[in-house]
Amino acid sequence: MATISDVARIAGVSKATVSRVLNDTAVVNKETRKRVLQAxxxxxxxxxxxxxxxxxxxxxxxxxIIPDFRNPYYSELLKCIEEEARKHKFIAIICxxxxxxxxxxxxxxxxLSRQVEGMVLCCYVSILENKTFIQDIAKKVPIIVMDQxxxxxxxxxxxxxxxxxxxxxxxxxxxxxHVKIGMIRSLHxxxxxECRFLGYRDTLKKHGIELDPDLxxxxxxxxxxxxxxxxxxxxxxxxxxxxxVNDLLAIGAMKYIREKGYNVPxxxxxxxxxxxxxxxxxxxxxTTVNIPVEKIAEEAISQLIRKIENPRxxxxxxxxxxxxxxxxxxxxxxxHEILM
Amino acid sequence: MATISDVARIAGVSKATVSRVLNDTAVVNKETRKRVLQAxxxxxxxxxxxxxxxxxxxxxxxxxIIPDFRNPYYSELLKCIEEEARKHKFIAIICxxxxxxxxxxxxxxxxLSRQVEGMVLCCYVSILENKTFIQDIAKKVPIIVMDQxxxxxxxxxxxxxxxxxxxxxxxxxxxxxHVKIGMIRSLHxxxxxECRFLGYRDTLKKHGIELDPDLxxxxxxxxxxxxxxxxxxxxxxxxxxxxxVNDLLAIGAMKYIREKGYNVPxxxxxxxxxxxxxxxxxxxxxTTVNIPVEKIAEEAISQLIRKIENPRxxxxxxxxxxxxxxxxxxxxxxxHEILM
DNA sequence: TTGAAAGCGCTAACAC
DNA sequence: GTGTTAGCGCTTTCAA
Numbered sequence: 001m002a003t004i005s006d007v008a009r010i011a012g013v014s015k016a017t018v019s020r021v022l023n024d025t026a027v028v029n030k031e032t033r034k035r036v037l038q039a040x041x042x043x044x045x046x047x048x049x050x051x052x053x054x055x056x057x058x059x060x061x062x063x064x065i066i067p068d069f070r071n072p073y074y075s076e077l078l079k080c081i082e083e084e085a086r087k088h089k090f091i092a093i094i095c096x097x098x099x100x101x102x103x104x105x106x107x108x109x110x111x112l113s114r115q116v117e118g119m120v121l122c123c124y125v126s127i128l129e130n131k132t133f134i135q136d137i138a139k140k141v142p143i144i145v146m147d148q149x150x151x152x153x154x155x156x157x158x159x160x161x162x163x164x165x166x167x168x169x170x171x172x173x174x175x176x177x178h179v180k181i182g183m184i185r186s187l188h189x190x191x192x193x194e195c196r197f198l199g200y201r202d203t204l205k206k207h208g209i210e211l212d213p214d215l216x217x218x219x220x221x222x223x224x225x226x227x228x229x230x231x232x233x234x235x236x237x238x239x240x241x242x243x244x245v246n247d248l249l250a251i252g253a254m255k256y257i258r259e260k261g262y263n264v265p266x267x268x269x270x271x272x273x274x275x276x277x278x279x280x281x282x283x284x285x286x287t288t289v290n291i292p293v294e295k296i297a298e299e300a301i302s303q304l305i306r307k308i309e310n311p312r313x314x315x316x317x318x319x320x321x322x323x324x325x326x327x328x329x330x331x332x333x334x335x336h337e338i339l340m
Numbered sequence: 341m342a343t344i345s346d347v348a349r350i351a352g353v354s355k356a357t358v359s360r361v362l363n364d365t366a367v368v369n370k371e372t373r374k375r376v377l378q379a380x381x382x383x384x385x386x387x388x389x390x391x392x393x394x395x396x397x398x399x400x401x402x403x404x405i406i407p408d409f410r411n412p413y414y415s416e417l418l419k420c421i422e423e424e425a426r427k428h429k430f431i432a433i434i435c436x437x438x439x440x441x442x443x444x445x446x447x448x449x450x451x452l453s454r455q456v457e458g459m460v461l462c463c464y465v466s467i468l469e470n471k472t473f474i475q476d477i478a479k480k481v482p483i484i485v486m487d488q489x490x491x492x493x494x495x496x497x498x499x500x501x502x503x504x505x506x507x508x509x510x511x512x513x514x515x516x517x518h519v520k521i522g523m524i525r526s527l528h529x530x531x532x533x534e535c536r537f538l539g540y541r542d543t544l545k546k547h548g549i550e551l552d553p554d555l556x557x558x559x560x561x562x563x564x565x566x567x568x569x570x571x572x573x574x575x576x577x578x579x580x581x582x583x584x585v586n587d588l589l590a591i592g593a594m595k596y597i598r599e600k601g602y603n604v605p606x607x608x609x610x611x612x613x614x615x616x617x618x619x620x621x622x623x624x625x626x627t628t629v630n631i632p633v634e635k636i637a638e639e640a641i642s643q644l645i646r647k648i649e650n651p652r653x654x655x656x657x658x659x660x661x662x663x664x665x666x667x668x669x670x671x672x673x674x675x676h677e678i679l680m
Numbered sequence: 681t682t683g684a685a686a687g688c689g690c691t692a693a694c695a696c
Numbered sequence: 697g698t699g700t701t702a703g704c705g706c707t708t709t710c711a712a
Contacts, residue, residue, distance in 0.1 A: 001480065003705055014683045019707060029681060046453040050399070051705035054390040054688050069418045070617065075409040080434060082409070091450065094434050096422060110431065113386040140341065223621055251621055258623060272592050277410065281591055282622060283598060342687055354699045359691060369697060391689035394704050 002043035011039035022047060053115060054221045060090050062304065063111030064120040065097045065104060071248060072276040073223065073293075074122070077146070080297030081120065088305050099188070099221070101125040108137055118142040124190040127151065139152075143306035144300050148191040149317055156307065158300035158318040162192055162273070165289040165322040166199025166243070169271055172324060173205050173241045176332060178269065179259045182215035182239035184229040193245050196273060200243060215239050219249065225251025234260070240268060241330070247272035247279045247288055254282065254329065267331040273322075286329035296320050342383035353590055362387060383595035393455060400430050402644065403451030404460040404525065405437045405444060411588065412616040413562065413633075414462070417486070420637030428645050430457075439528070439561070441465040447626065448477055458482040458644045464530040468489065469499065482647035484640050488531040489657055498640035498658040502532055502613070505629040505662040506539025506583070512664060513581045515549050516608065516672060522555035522579035524569040524589045533585050536613060540583060555579050559589065566592025574600070580608060581670065587612035587619045587628055594622065609670040613662075624668035636660050 004022075008015045013032060020026045021036040039045070064081060066074040079096060085092050091314070093111060097104035104126040111119060121127070121143060126150075127134060135153050137143065143155040150157040173181050183200050186193040201211055211281035214237040218321060219225035226249030230242065234257070242257075244250025250272030254264055262268050264284055275290035299318045306313055344362075353372060360366045361376040368376070379385070393399035394414045404421060406414045418434065425432050433451060437444035444466040451459060452584050461467070461483055468491075475493055477483065483495040490497040504598055513521050526533040541551055554577040559565035566589030570582065574597070584590030584599075585602060590612030594604055602608050612619060615630035639658045646653055 004707095005705075015706075016684080016708080017682060023707085025707085027681070032681080047450065048394070048705055049454045050390050050394045051688090052707080054388070054394055054690090055707045057688085059390070069409075069415040070412070070417075072410070072412070075412075075415055078409045090695085091433060091435070091454070093431060095431070096419070111388065114389045114431070123638070169704080223617070253623060255623070277563070278618060278621075281595060281618075283595070333364070344691095345689075355690075356692085356700080357698060360698085363691085365691085367697070372697080388689055390702090392691080394706090395689080395691045397704085 001048075002045040004045075004047065006043055007039045007045050009217045010043060011035045012197070057115070059115045059117055061093060061114070061116050062090055062118040062120065063095065063108075063114070063116040064122075065095050065107055065124045067099050067124065067221070068096055072278055073248075073274050073291075076276065076293045077122075077297060080294045081301060084297050084301035088301070090305075092120075092134065093148050097123050099125055105130065105133060108133075108331065110240050112137065112140065114332060116141060117308045118144070120144050120300060120304065122146045124148065124188070124192065128191070131167055142304055142311065144304045144307075146220045146296070146300060148195075151191070154315055156300075156303050156315045156317070158296050158303065158320070159192065160291040160296065160320045160322050162196040162322075163199040165273055165291075165324075166196040167203045168322075168324045169209075169273065169287075169289055170203035170242055171199050172207070173243070173269065173271065173330065174203070174325070176269070176330065177239075178241040179209055180212070180215065180237070180239040181209075181242070182217070182233050182237070182242040183245070183251055184226055184233070184242060185216065185218055185245040186221055187218045188227075196245050207280075214238065219248070221248065223252035223255070225249060226254075227256045230256040241265075242268060242270050244270070244272040247274045247276045247286060250286055250288070250329075251278065251282055254286070265274070265328070265330050271330050275325055280327065284331075287327045287330040288325050290323045292320055292322075323335070341388075342385040344385075344387065346383055347376065347379045347385050350383060351375045351629070354678055364506055388509075392630060397455070399434060399455045399457055401456050402430055402458040402460065403433045403435065403448075403454070403456040405435050405447055405451075406462045407439050407464065407561070408436055409604075412618055413586065413588075413614050413631075416616070416633045417462075417637060420634045421641060424637050424641035428641070430645075432460075437463050437465070439465055441469045445470065445473060448473075452480065454475065456481060456651075457648045458484070460484050460640060460644065462486045464528070464532070465486070467493070468531070480677065484644045484647075486636070486640060488535075490655070491531070494655055496640075496643050496655040496657070497514065498636050498643065498660070499532065499633040500636065500660045500662050502536040502662075503539040505631075505664075507537040507543045508664045509583055509613065509627075509629055510540050510543035511547075512666070513583070513609065513670065514549070515541070516581075516609070516670065518581040519549055520552070520555065520577070520579040520581070521549075521653070522557070522573050522577070522582040523585070524566055524573070524582060524593055525556065525558055525585040526561055527558045527565075536585050552577065561586070561588065561593070563588050563592035565589060566594075567596045570596040582608060582610050584610070584612045587614045587616045587626060590626055590628070590669075591618065591622055594626070605670050611670050615665055620667065622640055624671075627667045627670040628665050628666050630663045632660060632662075 063330045095107040145157040217229045219229035231252035271287040279286040381500040485497040557569045559569035570593035611627040613629045619626040
């Protein structure tokens, strides 16, 4: 691979001049510039990001940690983040933390030694279990926490308002006449899951409905988890509606319920949260709460870039509003029966 | 951030010795080693991958280009690839080519200037449109092409045998008594899609069934594409079975068909290919062909690593066998009617 | 407007 | 076993 010295030699100039042409960092004589560009072309020269980064401390890279590639919510998030990064000529190194604090820490270290200029963290575990660790990292590199607030750690954050989302969802189901409303939530008390649960709990309370512990079950963050959770819930009680803490769980639950011969929404209405693409592909289509992922990604990345460009700029907590999306899985029973 | 010089100073040794301890590249006196490790700890020192990579030409990084994060097949692939990479202490930089040759080329350049040690390419467009380009890149860095053969380009490849898969699928449907079997394929003639189509075509022929052009429709690689494709197909003809070139398309088609009031599999049987997680979540569950993604990822990465460690080693075309998975969406009608 | 020289943090070759 | 030295490919003073 050709180096800047090769280019300089071919063009009959110094390395410094080539660098100037490359980075537009000083005025270069028109003729000289032309010769340099020709040399670059003829050698098929490409600057080395390693050398560049080492010298200038700018790697145009940031790191991002998500729990799992296979959760469609993160697929959408990654897509949006990549586009945003692209706009700023950044590239993202993506790692999966798998809800494992040690693995998360390991990757964060790894990213740091690769001199990323910023980090996007969807680390439900570390943030809680390792406040001081994250705090130390934040001194070295700008961090934005996704999907949950920053809990007093001096970093920025960007997340959808899950509390409000679950208030809307629960309110809506109660309006439809439901009283025995179950909830499937995550096994561990992750903040984003917890917020959603509180929205559900408080809304029940507001309407004078007592929370029934039999109607709250916990499971892994997968469709299979939702399936098992529904099984457990139905073995204890018989709700007329079930909310999943996210769409994936709701879809898993729906699968179990339909396999058992129950009608959705006739016998049991189901709703989720996140509005992943899948939620409108299943049948009946899933009622859910839309998270404007693009907007979150855009705001998060621009905040991160701002912080990279000016490390002393303020941290921000960016809270994004969500929208209730009513679909077949919670349609009023009468209407549903007509359709059948 | 502390550097190797700081560590050397604190430990009272030379940088070389620190490097030796760090990389286990020579025997170091036990006492000295201890002092070095203490210094590393006390300084919270982390080696810089930039400097390391620059000097040693080893970045422990490879690049991977996929079409889209949102296709679940790639989510699974990425997960497996990350795990394999992890075993070898490599990290992956993931980019999406979006079936766009220019974007693919741009990212490949980008990866190259970041000195990746190898590339995994799921680039349906570039490989075909830019053979010489890929060929040039292959001279600089080991490449493994995924999901399709290497077409004579001197690189390795790893893919599932889509031709055979579609033979099995078509054979099976014909055994079930289907004659009017439609196929939904990709808009562009990507090799992996084309192979699958040929398996379908040849199997029909083998059974003396003539290919009906009205029963072959093309669409984008998304569920929405499959939905539209089914609409078009049904407006022209009435098959008793439809195969999607992948599960996503099949699921989109199924959605349209059920919305139109047809029974699946009663009126129209549906099958896909890939066995994405989603295929067993929809109802009826989708008959499909399993691609052992883990195995492909494992073989691909170990081949890539082999090539990195010994650039003169042979290229290989790794072809992985697939398995027919029969589910509800193609169950014999009689059995289905009993179930209803 | 351009060049020379220093140095980013590390490893590798060679001495001792 | 360990230290010295050179240099990876680039940017950034400082001089001219």
